[in-house]
Structure formats: C-alpha cells, structure tokens
Amino acid sequence: MPGPAIRFRNVNVSLGGHSILSDVSFDVAAGEVHCIVGPNGGGKTTLVRALLGQAPFDGKIELEGVANPVIGYAPQSLDLDRTLPFTVLDVLAVMNQRRPAFLGRSTVGMAEQDAMLRRVGLEKKSKRLFGFLSGGERQRLLFAQALLPRPDLLIMDESTSNMDDEGARLVEKMVGEASDAGTTVLWVNHDLEQVCRVARTATAVSRRILSHGAPRTTLAVRSFSEQRA
Amino acid sequence: MNTLYAAIRAGFEGLANWGLLPSALHFQFVGNAVIAALVIGPLLGMLGTMVVVKRMAFFSQAIGNAALTGVSIGVLLGESNSSPYVSTFAFCIIFGLVLRYTQQRTSLSSDVLIGVFLSISLAIGASLLLFVSARMNTHVLENILFGSILTVSPLDLNILLAVAAICFVVGGVFYNRMLLSSFSPSLAEARGVPVRLIEYTFVLLITLVTVACVKIVGAVLVEALLVIPAAAARNVSRSIREFVFYSVGFATVACLLGIIVPMQYNVPVPSGGAIILVAASFFAITALLRNLLPAFRVAT
Numbered sequence: 001m002p003g004p005a006i007r008f009r010n011v012n013v014s015l016g017g018h019s020i021l022s023d024v025s026f027d028v029a030a031g032e033v034h035c036i037v038g039p040n041g042g043g044k045t046t047l048v049r050a051l052l053g054q055a056p057f058d059g060k061i062e063l064e065g066v067a068n069p070v071i072g073y074a075p076q077s078l079d080l081d082r083t084l085p086f087t088v089l090d091v092l093a094v095m096n097q098r099r100p101a102f103l104g105r106s107t108v109g110m111a112e113q114d115a116m117l118r119r120v121g122l123e124k125k126s127k128r129l130f131g132f133l134s135g136g137e138r139q140r141l142l143f144a145q146a147l148l149p150r151p152d153l154l155i156m157d158e159s160t161s162n163m164d165d166e167g168a169r170l171v172e173k174m175v176g177e178a179s180d181a182g183t184t185v186l187w188v189n190h191d192l193e194q195v196c197r198v199a200r201t202a203t204a205v206s207r208r209i210l211s212h213g214a215p216r217t218t219l220a221v222r223s224f225s226e227q228r229a
Numbered sequence: 230m231n232t233l234y235a236a237i238r239a240g241f242e243g244l245a246n247w248g249l250l251p252s253a254l255h256f257q258f259v260g261n262a263v264i265a266a267l268v269i270g271p272l273l274g275m276l277g278t279m280v281v282v283k284r285m286a287f288f289s290q291a292i293g294n295a296a297l298t299g300v301s302i303g304v305l306l307g308e309s310n311s312s313p314y315v316s317t318f319a320f321c322i323i324f325g326l327v328l329r330y331t332q333q334r335t336s337l338s339s340d341v342l343i344g345v346f347l348s349i350s351l352a353i354g355a356s357l358l359l360f361v362s363a364r365m366n367t368h369v370l371e372n373i374l375f376g377s378i379l380t381v382s383p384l385d386l387n388i389l390l391a392v393a394a395i396c397f398v399v400g401g402v403f404y405n406r407m408l409l410s411s412f413s414p415s416l417a418e419a420r421g422v423p424v425r426l427i428e429y430t431f432v433l434l435i436t437l438v439t440v441a442c443v444k445i446v447g448a449v450l451v452e453a454l455l456v457i458p459a460a461a462a463r464n465v466s467r468s469i470r471e472f473v474f475y476s477v478g479f480a481t482v483a484c485l486l487g488i489i490v491p492m493q494y495n496v497p498v499p500s501g502g503a504i505i506l507v508a509a510s511f512f513a514i515t516a517l518l519r520n521l522l523p524a525f526r527v528a529t
Contacts (some may be wrong), residue, residue: 014335048415049415052280052418053418054414054415054418054424071418071419071420072419073415073416073420074418075413075415078412078413078416079412079413080410080412081282081284083463084281084282084463084467084472085463085466085467085468085469085471085472086469086472087467087468088470090468090469090470091412092410093405093469094405094408094412094469095409095416095420097405098405099405100404100405101300101400101404101405101408101469102278102404102469102470102472102473102474103470104470126466129467142464155419162265166280
C-alpha cells in the first residue's frame with residue numbers, strides 16, 4: 001500500500017519578522033522519492049519542520065491517502081552531548097520503545113532493530129557510545145531509526161552529508177527499496193548528482209519555489225547553480 | 230500511613246539494637262528522615278539523569294530558589310511555619326510554568342532568561358524574609374534554607390510519598406519521550422511525541438520534587454542533589470542503564486550518610502549541607518577515577 005501524497009499549498013513561514021518561506025506550493029505523489037534542494041538558508045529544513053508541526057506556518061500542508069501515517073524522520077544530527085553514556089542500542093531504545101531505556105531493551109521490535117543495524121553496518125558497534133561514532137556512522141544510525149517501524153512517509157534531512165561513498169550508496173539503495181514498498185520519501189538534499197540518481201521529482205527552494213519537476217531536466221547541476229546565483 | 234511509618238521505624242530500631250544499624254536510628258525523627266531519604270534518593274537520582282541530559286541544572290536551581298519565596302509567601306499568608314506546602318507548591322508551579330512558557334517565546338538564551346527569573350524570585354524571597362523573620366525564629370529559617378531532619382513529620386512523608394508516586398509513574402512512563410524530545414524535537418514530533426506537553430510535564434515533575442524535598446535538603450541545596458549524583462554517575466557509566474542506576478545509588482547513599490553520619494558523630498552541620506558534601510565527594514572520586522583509570526575513561 002502506497003504512503004501518503006503530500007500537498008503544500010501557499011505555505012508561508014516567518015521567523016523573527018523575516019520571511020523564510022513565501023507562497024510555497026507543490027505536490028509529492030504517493031510512494032515517490034522527492035528531493036528538496038536549494039542553497040543554505042533557503043528554507044528547506046524549515047519546510048520539513050513545518051511538515052512535522054515544529055514550525056508555525058500559514059497555508060496548508062496535507063497528507064492524503066493514509067489515515068494516521070507512520071512517519072520516519074532522519075534528522076541531520078541529534079542535540080546529544082557526546083560525553084553522555086548512551087550506546088547505539090540505548091539511542092535506538094529511547095526512540096523505539098515505551099519501556100524506559102534504562103530498564104533494558106524491550107523484546108518487541110528487538111529483532112527488527114538488530115536486523116536494521118546489520119543492514120546499515122553498525123551491528124559490531126551496537127554497544128559503542130553514540131559520542132564515539134563518526135559523523136557518517138551517526139547518520140547511518142539516524143537513517144536506520146527512521147525505518148523502524150516501516151514508515152508510510154520517510155523524511156530525510158541531508159542524511160548522507162557526512163557519509164562516505166559506500167554509505168551514501170547504501171542509503172540510496174535502501175531508499176529505493178522503501179519507495180518500491182510504497183513509502184513516500186521526502187529528502188532534503190544538497191548533492192544534486194545524488195538527487196538525479198534517486199529522485200523521481202525534485203523541488204528547488206530558496207524562500208520561494210525556484211523550480212519543480214523531474215530532476216534530470218529541471219535540476220541539472222548547472223541550471224540550478226545559475227538560478228542560485 | 231502513620232502505622233506503616235511506625236512499623237518501619239520499629240524495624241530500624243530493632244536492627245540498631247542488634248548493632249546492625251547506627252544507634253542514631255533509635256530516635257524517631259532520624260527514622261522519619263531515613264524513610265524520607267530512601268524515597269528522595271531514588272527519586273532525585275532518576276530525575277537527575279534527565280536534568281543532566283536536558284541541560285536543565287540551572288532551571289532546577291531557579292525552582293529551588295523559588296521555593297524559598299513560596300515558603301515566605303506561605304508564612305505571610307498564615308500557613309504553618311513548618312509546612313507551608315500550599316503556597317510553596319502553588320508559587321513554584323506557577324514560576325516553573327511561566328519560566329518555561331517564556332523560554333519558548335523569546336529569543337533570549339536559556340541561561341540568561343533563567344538568570345533573570347532566578348534573580349527576581351530570589352529578590353522577592355529575600356525581601357519577604359525580612360517580614361517573615363519577625364514571625365519565626367532563626368532556626369526555622371535555617372531549616373528552610375539548608376534542610377533539617379529534625380522537622381520531618383508524617384505529613385511531610387505523606388507528601389513526599391505522593392509526589393514520589395506521581396514522579397516514578399509519570400517519569401517512568403515518559404522517560405524515553407522526555408529524552409527524545411530534548412535530543413531532537415522534530416524527531417520526537419515525527420514519532421508522535423507531544424513535545425510541548427512533555428516539556429511542561431517535566432517542568433511540573435521537577436517542581437513537585439523540589440518542593441517535596443525542601444524539608445530535608447533545603448531550598449538552597451535541593452538542586453544540587455538533582456545534579457551532582459547524576460554528574461558523578463556520568464563520569465563512570467558506559468550505558469544508560471549504568472547512568473541511571475549509579476545516579477540512584479549515589480543519591481540514595483548520599484542522603485543516608487548525610488542524615489546519619491552527623492547524628493552518629495555529633496557533627497553540627499545541617500542535613501542538606503551534609504548530603505550535598507557526601508554527593509560532592511562521590512563526584513570528586515568518580516572524576517578522579519575517570520581521569521586516572523583507562524577503564525573508566527569512557528568518553529572524551
């Protein structure tokens with residue numbers, strides 16, 4: 001069953017008297033991989049925060065087709081003090097279970113978590129402190145948790161920006177598999193070549209919409225750079 | 230409940246008679262204080278880990294100082310000198326919620342805003358104390374500031390147990406969600422966590438605990454017992470399980486030693502000061518262990 005379609009209609013976001021997003025309207029079809037690109041400070045993350053209910057906005061953002069969709073979100077990073085004694089498994093427990101993490105892992109979903117750690121190459125680091133992971137490994141973990149449980153809508157915010165090539169390719173493959181299984185994917189991404197590889201459609205945002213459509217034709221690296229300039 | 234407290238105290242006395250517990254436990258008020266310590270230690274130990282993770286040490290200090298103002302208001306309004314709980318709970322809850330509300334709606338950094346609120350609260354409390362001091366003797370004032378085991382009554386224990394029950398249930402059920410909402414509010418929101426409600430709930434828990442513990446630890450020092458055991462635990466922990474259990478252990482032992490040792494050896498220090506000094510010694514020892522022994526050097 002495909003995930004929800006997303007409809008952004010005349011979305012406006014202002015923070016501290018400054019307009020961050022102005023009259024942003026576009027659609028993301030159910031089950032497709034859609035990338036949002038644009039320059040730093042262009043409002044991409046704010047758009048995601050508005051979608052998640054974390055930023056006040058005018059206009060409409062609607063999820064259609066699935067009642068109470070499961071949303072997976074892979075943030076750029078966690079605001080977690082690196083010296084805190086939280087292992088990889090602790091972080092997954094905090095995110096995925098109701099039982100207090102300090103009482104140990106819940107057996108519910110444990111097999112899926114272990115399998116996901118294996119999939120993203122972190123199974124041998126499951127007892128390592130989160131603060132000891134490299135930037136790329138942390139992003140692998142954040143991506144892994146977003147797929148637990150299997151989401152109807154997967155939102156990713158520059159999820160491969162610190163990964164090596166192998167990690168980025170793995171994420172691309174897993175995103176493709178999730179999309180094939182029906183998950184709608186909204187991916188904020190700076191890597192335009194990656195966007196061309198993975199996305200069916202893309203939207204360039206810099207306060208307002210610069211362009212929207214198939215990535216290879218409308219968001220080619222050169223033309224996007226020219227618009228940004 | 231009084232029967233239960235009496236039975237527990239009788240148990241302490243019996244063990245003291247056999248030489249298994251310190252002789253100070255023959256005194257009823259020490260028995261009450263030890264019962265309180267056995268509740269306060271685990272409670273503050275568990276909540277303290279959240280305070281450290283959420284970087285809210287300064288916030289809990291502000292609540293502790295607000296308790297001083299709450300006590301003053303209570304005495305001025307005619308509540309009992311020894312247990313002005315209604316005014317203290319009311320003032321601290323309003324103070325905590327207004328502070329949190331303002332934090333979410335200002336561009337000022339958190340520490341600056343808390344500093345402002347803390348100063349205002351302390352100024353009001355200090356001003357009111359001038360009026361209040363005419364209605365109570367200096368010892369009562371010292372007890373409020375630095376804690377005293379002499380004044381722990383069955384009413385105090387009842388309130389402490391009620392607050393502990395609320396905090397253990399709510400804190401336990403929402404522990405993961407409270408942590409997650411501080412790691413990444415957006416991620417928490419995506420996972421269906423009502424972030425704002427959770428944040429206000431945490432503020433309420435901290436406020437309730439602070440007020441309920443003022444009698445034992447004192448308004449000035451109660452925040453330290455939220456922070457120091459958890460900070461000591463962090464020094465030597467390698468997982469969230471160790472972090473919480475060490476923190477609970479350090480807080481409980483600090484409370485027990487801080488109450489019993491001064492009584493047993495006639496050391497004239499207030500219970501709050503003694504408890505915090507014991508907790509601080511745990512912090513010093515664990516900080517040394519962390520720096521000296523590679524096995525404890527868990528994070529850099």
